[in-house]
Amino acid sequence: LPGLDPLSAVWVGIICLVFSSRLSTMKAASICPNDQTGCHLLPLANLFDRVIQHSARMHGISDDLHSEFELYFLPSKNQIGRVSRNCHTSTILTPNGKENAQRIAREELAEIILKLLVAWRDPLWHFHQSMSQHDEFTNFSSNKSLEMSDMVHELRKGVLKVVEKMQMLGIISNSVGDTGSPEALLTSDSAEWRFMKDYDLLYCFRRDSNKIQNYLKILKCRIVPKHGC
Amino acid sequence: CVCLYVNLNGFLGLTLGTALVTPVEPHFTECMSRDLETFRCWWSPGTFHNLSSPEELRVFYLKRNSPSSEWKECPEYSHLNRECFFDANHTSIWIPYCLQLRGQNNITYFNEDDCFSVENIVRPDPPVSLNWTLLIVSPSGLSYDVMVSWEPPPSADVSTGWMRIEYEIQYRERNATTWEALETQPHTQQTIYGLQAGTEYEVHIRTKMKGFPKFGDFSDSIFVKVTEIPLRESAVLLTLVLTFGVAGILILIMLIVVSHQQRLMMILLPPVPAPKIKGIDSELLKKGKLEELDFILNGGGLGGLPTYISDYYQDEPWVEFIEVDEEDADCGEKEDQKSSDTQRLLGLPQRSVGCFSADSHPDDDSGRASCYDTDLSEQDTHLLAASLLPGQPEDEEAFLHPDEKAPASETNKSPLIQTESEGKPTWINTDLYAQVSNVMPSGGVVLSPGQQLRIQENTEKESQKKGTLGEDTSKLNKPQFQLLVVDPDGSGYTSEITARQISTPPSSLVPGEGYQTIYPQPMETKPAAPSEPNQSPYILPDSPQTRLFAPVADYTVVQELDTHQSLLLNLPTQQPPPPCLPQHPLKAPVAIGYVTPDLLGNLSS
Numbered sequence: 001l002p003g004l005d006p007l008s009a010v011w012v013g014i015i016c017l018v019f020s021s022r023l024s025t026m027k028a029a030s031i032c033p034n035d036q037t038g039c040h041l042l043p044l045a046n047l048f049d050r051v052i053q054h055s056a057r058m059h060g061i062s063d064d065l066h067s068e069f070e071l072y073f074l075p076s077k078n079q080i081g082r083v084s085r086n087c088h089t090s091t092i093l094t095p096n097g098k099e100n101a102q103r104i105a106r107e108e109l110a111e112i113i114l115k116l117l118v119a120w121r122d123p124l125w126h127f128h129q130s131m132s133q134h135d136e137f138t139n140f141s142s143n144k145s146l147e148m149s150d151m152v153h154e155l156r157k158g159v160l161k162v163v164e165k166m167q168m169l170g171i172i173s174n175s176v177g178d179t180g181s182p183e184a185l186l187t188s189d190s191a192e193w194r195f196m197k198d199y200d201l202l203y204c205f206r207r208d209s210n211k212i213q214n215y216l217k218i219l220k221c222r223i224v225p226k227h228g229c
Numbered sequence: 230c231v232c233l234y235v236n237l238n239g240f241l242g243l244t245l246g247t248a249l250v251t252p253v254e255p256h257f258t259e260c261m262s263r264d265l266e267t268f269r270c271w272w273s274p275g276t277f278h279n280l281s282s283p284e285e286l287r288v289f290y291l292k293r294n295s296p297s298s299e300w301k302e303c304p305e306y307s308h309l310n311r312e313c314f315f316d317a318n319h320t321s322i323w324i325p326y327c328l329q330l331r332g333q334n335n336i337t338y339f340n341e342d343d344c345f346s347v348e349n350i351v352r353p354d355p356p357v358s359l360n361w362t363l364l365i366v367s368p369s370g371l372s373y374d375v376m377v378s379w380e381p382p383p384s385a386d387v388s389t390g391w392m393r394i395e396y397e398i399q400y401r402e403r404n405a406t407t408w409e410a411l412e413t414q415p416h417t418q419q420t421i422y423g424l425q426a427g428t429e430y431e432v433h434i435r436t437k438m439k440g441f442p443k444f445g446d447f448s449d450s451i452f453v454k455v456t457e458i459p460l461r462e463s464a465v466l467l468t469l470v471l472t473f474g475v476a477g478i479l480i481l482i483m484l485i486v487v488s489h490q491q492r493l494m495m496i497l498l499p500p501v502p503a504p505k506i507k508g509i510d511s512e513l514l515k516k517g518k519l520e521e522l523d524f525i526l527n528g529g530g531l532g533g534l535p536t537y538i539s540d541y542y543q544d545e546p547w548v549e550f551i552e553v554d555e556e557d558a559d560c561g562e563k564e565d566q567k568s569s570d571t572q573r574l575l576g577l578p579q580r581s582v583g584c585f586s587a588d589s590h591p592d593d594d595s596g597r598a599s600c601y602d603t604d605l606s607e608q609d610t611h612l613l614a615a616s617l618l619p620g621q622p623e624d625e626e627a628f629l630h631p632d633e634k635a636p637a638s639e640t641n642k643s644p645l646i647q648t649e650s651e652g653k654p655t656w657i658n659t660d661l662y663a664q665v666s667n668v669m670p671s672g673g674v675v676l677s678p679g680q681q682l683r684i685q686e687n688t689e690k691e692s693q694k695k696g697t698l699g700e701d702t703s704k705l706n707k708p709q710f711q712l713l714v715v716d717p718d719g720s721g722y723t724s725e726i727t728a729r730q731i732s733t734p735p736s737s738l739v740p741g742e743g744y745q746t747i748y749p750q751p752m753e754t755k756p757a758a759p760s761e762p763n764q765s766p767y768i769l770p771d772s773p774q775t776r777l778f779a780p781v782a783d784y785t786v787v788q789e790l791d792t793h794q795s796l797l798l799n800l801p802t803q804q805p806p807p808p809c810l811p812q813h814p815l816k817a818p819v820a821i822g823y824v825t826p827d828l829l830g831n832l833s834s
Contacts, residue, residue, distance in 0.1 A: 097266065218391065
C-alpha cells in the first residue's frame with residue numbers, strides 16, 4: 001500500500017495473524033472443549049432429531065391425505081384399501097422387521113433412506129399436479145400435496161447433511177454418496193408410478209414415509225443412543 | 230342385517246340393524262399387534278352350525294411382498310381363544326397381509342377388507358408403574374397440581390426407537406361418569422392442573438403409535454387425593470399482618486405530613502399576599518399588646534414619635550401622623566417622660582412653654598395657622614386644656630405659665646385659673662369619664678359641666694363676643710366645654726368614650742343656658758356632688774373661645790389630633806364647619822394608645 005508506513009503494516013500483519021489463529025482454533029474448538037464421551041456427537045444428535053421431526057411431519061401429511069382419499073373413495077377397515085399394484089418402490093430392498101433393521105449396516109440403512117427419498121421426488125410432484133386439476137379436492141388437500149412434495153426435497157437434503165456429518169465424524173464410511181445416479185434408479189421403474197392411481201400413490205407414499213421415519217429413528221439410536229432414545 | 234361383534238374379551242355386543250337375521254359366515258374379528266413385531270388375529274365361526282368344532286376352521290395368510298406369494302397356514306394356533314399368533318419370524322412390517330379362513334371341504338371365507346399392514350394394526354400396551362406426586366398447593370388450599378409419571382410399556386421397544394409411543398392421560402372424579410382427557414404427548418410424565426382438594430380422582434393412561442390412530446387399552450387406574458388443609462389460621466394471620474402493616478404505613482405517612490405540615494401547606498396552599506399597613510404590626514394589634522404597640526408607635530418613649538415617624542416615613546407623602554409632641558420636637562427638647570399622653574393630646578405645655586408659639590406650628594397646608602391668628606389664644610386654650618387634665622404635680626407650672634404669659638387679665642381667666650387651681654384637686658378626684666360637648670379649633674375639647682355658675686359666666690362672655698364675631702353666632706349660643714381627656718393610669722389609653730362629645734342641639738342653645746347637663750354615657754363613677762360648682766370638674770370655657778366653638782353633636786367621632794394634641798371631631802353636617810377646623814387629609818392620626826383598625830380608618834378618613 002503506498003500510503004502505509006511500516007509501523008502500521010506491522011500492526012495489520014499482527015492483527016491478521018491473530019485472526020487466522022483464532023479462526024483455526026475456532027474450527028477445532030466446538031461445543032465440547034475437552035472432548036468428553038459423546039459430547040462431540042451432540043450436534044449430530046440434534047441433526048437427527050430435526051430430520052426425524054421432519055419425517056414425522058411428512059408422514060402425518062401423507063396420512064391425512066390418505067384418510068381424505070378414503071373418505072371420498074374407499075372406506076376400508078384396516079386402511080389397507082385395494083392395492084391393485086405394488087408400489088414402485090417395492091424394488092428397493094428394505095428391512096421389514098426390527099431385527100433386520102438392526103442387523104443391517106448403517107451405511108446401507110442410510111443409503112436406503114436416501115433411495116426412498118429420491119424415488120418419491122417426481123411421483124409426488126405429479127401427484128400434486130393431478131390433485132390441483134381435480135375439482136373435487138379442496139384447497140386444503142392441494143396445499144398438503146404441495147407441502148408433501150416439498151418436504152421430500154427438504155428431507156433428502158437433511159438426510160444428506162446427516163450422512164455428511166457422520167462421514168465427517170468417521171462413524172460411517174464414505175461409501176454412502178449422493179447416490180450419484182438417482183436417475184439410474186428411476187429409469188428401471190420410471191414408468192411404473194405413472195400408471196398408479198392417485199390413491200395407490202398415496203397409500204404407497206404413506207407406507208414409505210413411515211419406513212423412512214422408522215429407519216431414521218433406528219439409525220439415530222444406533223449411532224447416538226444417549227441422546228433421547 | 231344384524232351384525233354380531235365379538236371382541237377379545239368375549240363380550241358380545243349387538244348393533245342395531247334390521248330384523249332380518251342372515252347367517253354369518255366365519256370371519257376375522259380383529260387383528261392386532263402390540264409391539265410392531267408380532268401380531269394376533271381372532272376369528273369367529275359365525276352362525277353356521279355346520280361347524281361343530283372350532284378346529285375345523287383354519288387360518289391362512291398371504292404376504293403380498295412378491296407376486297409369487299402363496300397362502301400359508303397360521304404358524305401358531307390358540308383354538309381356545311380362536312386366535313392366530315404370528316411371531317416375529319413370521320411378521321413383516323410394511324407388507325400387506327391377507328387372511329382367510331378355510332373350513333372343511335376347502336371352503337374359504339375370505340374378505341378383501343381383511344388385508345392389512347402390521348403397522349396399521351398396532352395397539353400398544355398401556356404404560357406401567359403409574360404414580361403421582363404433589364407439585365404445589367394453591368395458597369387458599371383449595372386446589373393443587375399433581376405430576377403423574379409412568380414407565381413405557383415393556384412390550385414396546387422404545388429404546389431402540391423402533392416404536393414411538395404417545396400417551397394420553399384421562400382423569401375423572403371418583404363418582405363422575407365422564408373422563409377428562411389431556412393432550413397426547415410422547416413423554417413419560419405429565420402434570421394435571423387444578424385438582425380440587427378433598428376430592429379423590431381416578432387417573433388412567435393409554436398409548437398409541439405416533440402417526441397412527443389406534444389407541445391401546447387403558448392402564449390400571451390410580452387414585453389421587455389431597456386432603457384439604459385448613460389454612461384458616463394462616464389466612465387470619467395474613468390478614469392481621471396486612472392490617473397492621475397498612476396501619477403502620479398510614480401512621481408513618483401521617484407523621485411525615487404532620488412534621489412537614491408547614492412545608493406541605495406552603496406547597497399545597499401558598500399564602501396569598503395580604504395588604505399590610507405600614508407602621509402597624511397586625512400581630513401586635515391582634516394580640517392586644519397595647520403597651521408594646523404604643524411603645525413602638527411612640528418611638529420608644531414619650532415625645533419621640535414625631536421624629537421617629539417623620540424620619541421613617543419621610544418619603545411617604547400619604548402617611549399622616551398625629552404629631553403628638555410637636556413642640557418638643559421643634560424645640561429640640563427631650564421628651565418629658567413624666568408628661569402624660571393626655572397632656573400631649575390636649576396640647577398643653579409641659580415643660581417648655583417657649584414652644585408655644587406660632588412658629589411651632591407645623592408648616593403644612595392645614596390652614597391652621599389662620600386659626601391661630603384669630604382671636605383664639607392658644608395659650609388660653611392650652612391653659613384650659615391643661616386645667617382639664619387630672620391633677621399632676623407638673624401641671625402646676627403649666628398652669629401658671631399661661632397665666633404669666635397672658636397679659637390680658639380677663640376676669641374670667643383668673644377665676645378660671647383659680648377654678649383650675651381649685652379644681653385641680655377636685656379634678657383629680659373627679660370622674661374620669663365625661664361627655665365632650667365641643668371641640669375647640671385649637672384642639673381643646675369642651676366638656677359639658679354641671680354648674681350653673683359656669684353657665685352664667687359663659688353667657689356673659691358670649692354676649693361680649695357676639696359683636697366681634699359675626700359668623701360665629703351659631704357657635705356662641707353653644708355652651709362650650711372643653712374636652713376632658715382622661716388618662717387615669719397614664720398608660721396612654723384613651724377610650725373612645727372619652728373622646729365623645731355631647732352634641733347639643735342648636736335649638737336648645739339659650740344664652741342663658743350656658744351649660745348643659747352632662748349625661749355621661751358609660752359612666753363608671755359619677756361625680757359625687759355635681760351641684761357643687763367648685764368641685765365641678767368642668768371648666769367654663771372662655772368667651773373668646775366659645776364663639777369659635779362650633780356646635781357639635783353629643784357624640785362624634787374623633788377626627789384626628791391636630792398639632793396641639795387636640796382631638797378634632799366630626800362636626801355635624803347641619804352646622805357650617807368652622808373654617809378653622811381644617812381637615813388634614815395628609816396626616817394620618819397615630820394612635821396614642823390602642824386604636825381599633827376601623828377607628829383608625831375613621832381617623833384617617
